[in-house]
Amino acid sequence: MVTRVIPVDPFDLVIFGGTGDLARRKIIPGLYRRFVAGQIPVGTRIIGAARGALTDADYRDLARKSIGEFVQEKSRSQEKIESFVAALHFLKIDAMAENGWDDLAKMVRKDVVQVFYFSVGPRLFGPLAKRLNDHNISADNARIVVEKPFGHDLASAQALNQELAEYFDESQIYRIDHYLGKETVQNLMAVRFANILFEPLWNSQYVDHIQITVSETVGVGGRGAYYDKSGAMRDMVQNHLMQLVCLIAMEPPAQFDPDSVRDEKLKVIRALDTVSPNDIVRGQYRAQGDNPSYIEDSENPESKTESFLAMKLKISNWRWNGTPFYLRTGKRLRARKSEIAVVFKDPPHMIFGDNAKHRCNQLLIHLQPNEGMDMRVTIKEPGPGGMRLMDVPLDMSFAEALGEAADNITDAYERLVMDVIRGDQTLFMRGDEVEAAWAWTDPMIEAWKARGDLPKPYDPGSSGPEDALMLMHKEGRRWREIT
Numbered sequence: 507m508v509t510r511v512i513p514v515d516p517f518d519l520v521i522f523g524g525t526g527d528l529a530r531r532k533i534i535p536g537l538y539r540r541f542v543a544g545q546i547p548v549g550t551r552i553i554g555a556a557r558g559a560l561t562d563a564d565y566r567d568l569a570r571k572s573i574g575e576f577v578q579e580k581s582r583s584q585e586k587i588e589s590f591v592a593a594l595h596f597l598k599i600d601a602m603a604e605n606g607w608d609d610l611a612k613m614v615r616k617d618v619v620q621v622f623y624f625s626v627g628p629r630l631f632g633p634l635a636k637r638l639n640d641h642n643i644s645a646d647n648a649r650i651v652v653e654k655p656f657g658h659d660l661a662s663a664q665a666l667n668q669e670l671a672e673y674f675d676e677s678q679i680y681r682i683d684h685y686l687g688k689e690t691v692q693n694l695m696a697v698r699f700a701n702i703l704f705e706p707l708w709n710s711q712y713v714d715h716i717q718i719t720v721s722e723t724v725g726v727g728g729r730g731a732y733y734d735k736s737g738a739m740r741d742m743v744q745n746h747l748m749q750l751v752c753l754i755a756m757e758p759p760a761q762f763d764p765d766s767v768r769d770e771k772l773k774v775i776r777a778l779d780t781v782s783p784n785d786i787v788r789g790q791y792r793a794q795g796d797n798p799s800y801i802e803d804s805e806n807p808e809s810k811t812e813s814f815l816a817m818k819l820k821i822s823n824w825r826w827n828g829t830p831f832y833l834r835t836g837k838r839l840r841a842r843k844s845e846i847a848v849v850f851k852d853p854p855h856m857i858f859g860d861n862a863k864h865r866c867n868q869l870l871i872h873l874q875p876n877e878g879m880d881m882r883v884t885i886k887e888p889g890p891g892g893m894r895l896m897d898v899p900l901d902m903s904f905a906e907a908l909g910e911a912a913d914n915i916t917d918a919y920e921r922l923v924m925d926v927i928r929g930d931q932t933l934f935m936r937g938d939e940v941e942a943a944w945a946w947t948d949p950m951i952e953a954w955k956a957r958g959d960l961p962k963p964y965d966p967g968s969s970g971p972e973d974a975l976m977l978m979h980k981e982g983r984r985w986r987e988i989t
């Protein structure tokens with residue numbers, strides 16, 4: 507199977523924060539892979555901008571190192587790397603000062619697509635937008651890409667939206683959530699809306715519940731002080747898990763265009779009930795061996811911030827009333843895994859008796875570590891001995907189904923950057939979507955703060971606090987194992 511590459515015209519991409527972790531790990535390697543795929547034409551300029559005093563040659567060296575470290579060996583060739591880095595330049599620019607902007611104005615063309623990637627902290631978004639405007643750098647069709655976190659509550663997200671809106675139209679703003687760039691997440695829309703099989707069953711009449719797990723094995727060490735101001739609700743639930751809930755729960759949009767899709771996602775967020783405290787479990791990891799506890803990592807002995815959160819969500823609309831969505835995410839858990847399970851109800855009447863051991867159908871959507879989907883269906887266990895049933899997967903794992911084409915599954919960041927260049931906002935969050943998500947999140951955070959709730963301790967390498975298991979057990983359901 508040959509993967510189609512849609513060519514684009516030469517463009518100018520400026521990466522503010524061009525020497526940072528994100529640029530080195532994701533953006534530069536992603537651009538290189540698109541270059542190798544033939545998608546970045548000659549004449550494109552990629553300009554790193556940051557506060558350090560680097561020359562073009564230094565920046566090209568930084569790019570060579572980042573490609574060496576973060577691109578698979580089979581995609582690396584000396585010749586390709588050299589032609590790619592030739593498109594790279596560097597400018598010393600401080601977002602908070604006036605130096606360097608005129609050099610940028612000279613280097614960035616107004617007659618090609620301009621992309622300004624704000625790979626810096628959110629407090630610099632406004633100053634960058636203002637200076638791009640004041641120094642007459644951005645053209646009318648310029649695009650800006652902004653990273654998470656987009657605010658830390660509704661008020662700060664509104665303020666950020668207003669700051670950006672002074673200089674850029676909503677159609678120019680690309681709020682990135684890399685979860686939306688994953689192949690499987692988009693496949694979720696294809697599976698739902700390009701097949702007749704699933705949609706008739708995709709509602710509370712047939713779906714018993716949905717579980718979404720995003721678990722990590724790492725702790726917050728290194729960025730503990732930063733994380734402590736955020737916690738799992740703000741860091742993961744408000745953005746990544748919320749986006750997954752939206753894609754599972756939304757109504758079919760009339761068209762596959764950015765606003766039709768985002769309108770439907772927004773309706774889901776607005777239909778979310780506030781979760782009762784009984785349906786939220788917050789946790790903090792303990793120490794284990796030489797590994798520090800959350801309290802030690804956060805350097806805050808008084809910390810009540812959660813490194814784990816599980817909750818039961820209700821969506822109050824016709825389709826989902828009666829089908830709970832269970833979400834869970836945390837650090838220092840047993841395995842690194844992101845998965846959605848759509849768990850269907852039992853057939854209305856079982857003719858095979860109790861010994862048959864029937865289990866329910868499940869559609870499993872794996873986002874990490876290996877992307878793919880499988881559908882668990884029940885069949886007869888082979889051999890004599892009566893009608894015993896077993897679950898088998900109808901496997902849609904990309905590696906097997908797509909053969910070599912699976913090697914070309916693009917990383918989320920490179921796909922999203924190319925979408926920006928093509929001007930496609932479908933997989934980016936609109937300002938009102940982000941605000942609605944914060945409007946749902948804020949009261950719950952305020953309530954647990956006001957009550958002074960303490961997070962429950964849990965062992966590293968476990969699947970979180972015992973109470974999180976009970977959230978489902980008490981209703982006769984089970985979390986899937988984190989393995």
Ligand code: NAD
Nearest residue numbers: 523524525526527528556557600601625626627653654655
């Ligand atoms: P980083 O600290 O590694 O890099 C920050 C970059 O910004 C550096 O190049 C630095 O020189 C530059 N910078 C800082 N202050 C500046 C100023 N006043 N003017 C111009 N440049 C300035 O951070 P990072 O990890 O690369 O993250 C960048 C943004 O992306 C942050 O908002 C972060 O929350 C977000 N993000 C990062 C990741 C990741 O995996 N690293 C993932 C998701 C979101």
